[in-house]
Amino acid sequence: MRISKLIYTATLLTLLGPLSQPTFAQSAQVGKSPWGPQDELGRLNLMTDKSRAAVLSRISGGQVYDLSVEYYMGMPGWFPAGDPRYTFWMTHTPQGTINDDPLNVGKEMNQHVSYSGSAISMYAHTGTHIDALNHFGLNGEIYNGFAADKHLGDRGWNKTGAETIPPLVARGVLIDVPAAQGVEVLPPNFRIGKKEIIHALKQQQLTLAEGDIVLIRTGRMQQYGHTDSYLQDPPGLAMSGAQYLVENGAMVIGGDNLSLEAFPSQVQGNYIPVHTYLLAQHGVPIMELVNLEELASDKIYQFAFIGGSLKLRGADAAPMRPVAIPIR
Template identity: 50%
Template sequence: MKEKIIAYNAQFHQVTKSPYGKGDEIGMLNLIDGKSRSAIMSRADPSKVFDLSVDHFVGMPGWFGAGDQPYQIWMTHTPAGEIVDNSMGVTLEANQLISYSGDSISMYTHCGTHIDTFNHFGYNGQIFNEFSAETHLGSRAWDKCGAEKHPPIFARGILLDVAGLHGVATLPPSHAIGEADLKACLAKQDVKLLPGDVVLIHTGQMKLWPSMAFVANTPGLNREGAEFLAKHGAIMIGADNLTLEQTPSAHELNFFPVHTYLLAEAGVPILEMAYLDELVSEQVWEFAFFGACIKLRGATGAPMRPVAMPLAH
């Protein structure tokens, strides 16, 4: 069994060498094992399942700040079109009988509800565990820390309702969520943060979905808040906003200080654009979390459809 390490010896603006070995590509997800999976699944109440993902659709909000493409879907085969094109090389009668439809999609890998992997952000040409772009980045993708390396995540999840703490439906633009907010939420909700937890943060930003107002000046974690959660053993941190973290950045040089800290220093993957409103409305603060991302080899992010089940009393 791997040693349970809950806080890495991270150094400011430097990538961390993983305590799980020079080949490690999953960081704090190493805390998941058969014992921890069995423990949380034995407590799950499957009579109610909360879907924590959003739909993908043309015109959906997303990260377009660096020129990445929005979500697109188009038909590649339609019943009427097949009668004209006959792409399958069959008879007219067969095409009239068999109504064939097919489609393709194009999108940024950080579109909709998704995970951020460790090769998404780093420092000085390196990513988590000192993998370098010079050695591990090819013409198409990284060969280290891609989405295909992420195991399915079965873990205890906790929800911190920061918007509710402040008595608002949606936090003000660019509100910074630091240690004080997080501690106050834990106390108000009578929830303990334990090593191995998935931590989800409710900012109320989904109240703006699917308006493009969703993407601007997001309230979210600052580095202080991220450090508090990581050093208490969070294995993944997510939120209902575009970027997890406060935007615009309060750091003069680092435009994504929480991303770089969690991914490159702390070894904690990120979940973004999670739909948390139903959990909040039913005050489900503790739950069994399950999420598995699409195994896109080498990708810096991948869609995930996470679900939560309340815990049986």
């Protein structure tokens, strides 16, 4: 057990890299919403009845692609940072119900009616999930200037909690960076910047539009069943890539890796700059551990993205099971 903890601690330190001194941290501030001082949705305001109708009218039928991962004991997660692993246990089993008779219906009834029940425990950022805008902030505030000392209680945030995230229906765009680079999986610590994104979009003959849900493939999902290798030195989005996507209309940005961005940070004074840039400064929700392998295999680069997350009140993330349907 001690050796295992040391391995995962080393993995986390490798992932984050050395922390820089916060020489510039006070200069970066949270963004204020153009949709008003009470806005909790950020760029999700770009999704309208008209935009939803537009993408749904382009559905061409055919295969529906499941973009979620399976949840199972031993799956990858943020346990190197001290967060709980995904845990599953049975609360009722057919034989146990016969022996314990928890509902007081009698042995004969329990032998006739088999009863199974289960429960789970996990960190909110486990498996395919979406980060709420309160997940990361700057200088004690989250997006739109909501301060932690006023809006964070013992039962979570009362602003921008996961329950505020509406069902997502928008054009989805896959940016297959490994394919554009001529590899199956991006090398460890590979940084996906503006140049790599432009190159991939050119290869795919695709342009971005305002309100897109942009999904970045690194290929690391091929290692999802092998927790240690999946977590080790992941490739991810660089600041220049995040800035390019925001400037070109991205409403939501997701990836197939654990933390979307690449580590260690190259921004002095901020160990996780892509997260704070997207969530805290621009109100762009983040999706992680999105399974993009089937889409990439079939070269489906644009699609109707449809997905809803659990309405976890006050939470900073929520699991979701999105699907992609090809569009004309």
